[in-house]
Amino acid sequence: MNERHDPDPEAEKVGEADPSRIHLPDLSGLYIPRLPAIYESAIKPLQPYLEQYNHLSRFATAAARMHEFAVPRVPVHVPGLNAAIEAMRSQMADLAGFNDAITQALAPYTASAFQTARWHRVFASMAETARGIYPKNLRELTPGLDEMEKLLVDEGIPLMWVPGPSTVQALLDAPDAAARRRLIGQRWRGITNDCESVLGAVKHPSLQAARSFALDVVSALRDGHASAAQALAANLLDSILQRHLSQALRVELTRNNFKKNGDKFKLDAYKFKTACTFAPVWYAHAKYYPAKGDAIPRTFGRHPSAHGVSRNQYSRINTVYALMLVSSVLKLFDTELAR
Known part of the structure; x- marks a missing residue:
C-alpha cells in the first residue's frame, strides 16, 4: 500500500x-522603518562637509572590508555620498566599530573637538538605527x-x-x-x-x-x-x-x-x-x-x-x-x- x-x-x-x-x-x-530619521540624523549633518565627500567613499570602502554587515540604500542625492553608502551597504558588519574607523580616517579633516563629536553622533545614530531591526535577543x-x-x-x-x-x-x-x-x-x-x-x-x-x-x-x-x-x-x-x-x-x-x-x-x-x-x-x-x-x-x-x-x-x-x-x-x- x-x-x-x-x-x-x-x-x-x-x-x-x-x-x-x-x-x-x-x-x-534590509528593512529599516525609520528612513526619514536616518536622513535627519545621518545625512543633514554631513552637508557642511561637501568638500570632504569625495574622500568619504574611499575611507568607507577600506573600513567596510573589515566588517560584514549589510545596510540599506538611502536615496539621497548629495554629491559623492551615494557611492559611500553603496560601499557601506554590502560589507559593513559593525557600525559602532565603523564609527571608530571612519573617525580615525577623517582625523585630518575633522581635527576640532566639535567636528569629531559630530561624526561620533552621526554614526552612533546610524548604529542605533541598525540595531533596531534586530529582535531583543540579537540586539546587542x-x-x-x-x-x-x-x-x-x-x-x-x-x-x-x-x-x-x-x-x-x-x-x-x-x-x-x-x-x-x-x-x-x-x-x-x-x-x-x-x-x-x-x-x-x-x-x-x-x-x-x-x-x-x-x-x-x-x-x-x-x-x-x-x-x-x-x-x-x-x-x-x-x-x-x-x-x-x-x-x-x-x-x-x-x-x-x-x-x-x-x-x-x-x-x-x-x-x-x-x-x-x-x-x-x-x-x-x-x-x-x-x-x-x-x-x-x-x-x-x-x-x-x-x-x-x-x-x-x-x-x-x-x-x-x-x-x-x-x-x-x-x-x-x-x-x-x-x-
Whole structure:
C-alpha cells in the first residue's frame, strides 16, 4: 500500500493573495522603518562637509572590508555620498566599530573637538538605527547576515526572538553544525524557558489559540513527552502558516527545492525579520517522499514528522527545534498583524 504524503507545494495553485491575511512583501535589502530619521540624523549633518565627500567613499570602502554587515540604500542625492553608502551597504558588519574607523580616517579633516563629536553622533545614530531591526535577543550581538545565514539557511536553526542571547552567541561561536546541534540538545531546558517567555509576550488576539497550543508543547516537553510535543509543534506550525499567510506566500516561503536543484532560501528577497524568521521554516520543509524510498532524516522536518514517525525523526532535540520555530513565527506575526 502506498504511503500518503503531502502534495508537492509546486503543484498547488498559486492564486491572488487574500487581503484579509497577512502579506509580507518582498523587499530588496534590509528593512529599516525609520528612513526619514536616518536622513535627519545621518545625512543633514554631513552637508557642511561637501568638500570632504569625495574622500568619504574611499575611507568607507577600506573600513567596510573589515566588517560584514549589510545596510540599506538611502536615496539621497548629495554629491559623492551615494557611492559611500553603496560601499557601506554590502560589507559593513559593525557600525559602532565603523564609527571608530571612519573617525580615525577623517582625523585630518575633522581635527576640532566639535567636528569629531559630530561624526561620533552621526554614526552612533546610524548604529542605533541598525540595531533596531534586530529582535531583543540579537540586539546587542548584532550578527551580520553572512554569519547568520549559515545557521538559518544551511542548518535550519531559528535565531529570531529565541533562543536567548547567551545561547545565540554560543551557537555563533561553535565550530560546526554538529557542535551546534549538540549545544541545542544540552541547553534544551534553557531554550524551552526562552520560548515560554517569548510566547508569554504574544498579545495579538488572533494568535491566542495558537499561543495556548504552543505552551502545551512547552509543558509536554518539560514533562518528558517529547514525541507528543514534536507532533503537536509540527502540526501547529502548519496550522499557523495556513491561517495567517495567503496560499501564494505560504508556497513561496516553504518551497524547498534544495535537494532537486540546490536552490537555497534567499535572505535578501524579503524584509529582514521576515527572511530570518522563515529561512529555518523553509529548511524544515525539505522534500520528503517515503513512497519514493527517501530515508527518514534525523534533523527536524515538517513532512517526516507527519509521514516518517520513527526514532530517527522523533527526538527531544528535534522537538526543541520545532518549538523554537513555532515561537519565532508566532512572535513575528505578533509584530506584523494589524491590530
